[in-house]
Amino acid sequence: MEIQQNKSLKKYNTFGIEAKAKYFCEIRSIDELSQALQQSQHPNKICFGGGSNMLITQDIDALVLHINIKGIEIVSETKERVQLKVNAGENWHQFVLWTLAQDYGGLENMSLIPGNTGTAPIQNIGAYGVELKDTFVSCEAMHIATQKMRTFSKEACEFGYRDSYFKNEGKGNFIITSVTFSLSKNKHTLNTSYGAIEAELEKQNIKDPTIQDISKAVISIRKQKLPDPSKLGNSGSFFKNPVVSKQQFISFYEKHPTAPFYKISEDLYKIPAGWLIEKCGFKGKRFGDAGVHKNQALVLVNYGTATGAEILKLSQTIIESVNDKFGIRILPEVNLIK
16 A cells, blocks of 8 residues: 555546645555555545545645445346445446446446446435436445444435435545445336436437437437536536425426426425526636536536636536525535535
8 A cells, every 4th residue: 555645636536626635545455445544644534436526626635545446246146136246446337337238227327427336325326317326225334433344224325315324424434335236137127207318219219228228328418418527627517406395496487487397296396407507697608717518507617727716616606696596505516625
């Protein structure tokens, strides 16, 4: 285990923000993680995964642990289902493609989500009507203070919309080292009703789609809407879609009857944050090297040399503008590293 000093973090965050870690360590095993956490001369530690769901706003005066533990294994299997244990350092999209190559179903709607598998439960990642919790069985995590391993059930993770125990009471206390999923092997349940999937399948003249077809449709849609982080720095959706009460929704919809929405339950409605931001005039706008993507207002981008502080300032301006115009307060989906 090697600890480096003054390490550039530009390639470790998909925004491409130039910032330095005072100390940096690559973690490739459970033992290395335990050793790194016992480094008493570095009391302040921060954990990095795929770098896709964060905004670094300044240099980090701490030991950055880059979790890069690899491996996929079959835990159990029946004729109908398979349980897979996936280590935290596995790239999420590459893992999804691997499951599709085995004809395992359940993750196809979440194709092309950036980041690594270990950070997926923290955010309860989701896309096109599917969330991680739908196939989640459990995850293993190391307690930072004691280096003891703990297994978290789905219930213990307290999943919510882009939310979990690890973003609340458990924040800063655990590092996820592996995630176990239950996927279908046959008689796959297809979810095509959300967003533009059905339209994309129709455009491709696919009438009886497979899970692989759905994945390709999702990839096509995402590529049309979202910039490639390797070409234009971004962290995917910067903001959560706000969920409002029925009373608040009725008041909003009376004033904006053309607004898109999704009914979650009898009492809750989801309003696309991208629509709210676009109606405030931010879509495609550029402020120096920080900007809002031209095709998807949910996505903030770094055109080259934007600092994390500049992108944070832009996000705060957008939040206030949406609140002033609609009376709805949108929240960041990304983790802010301050």
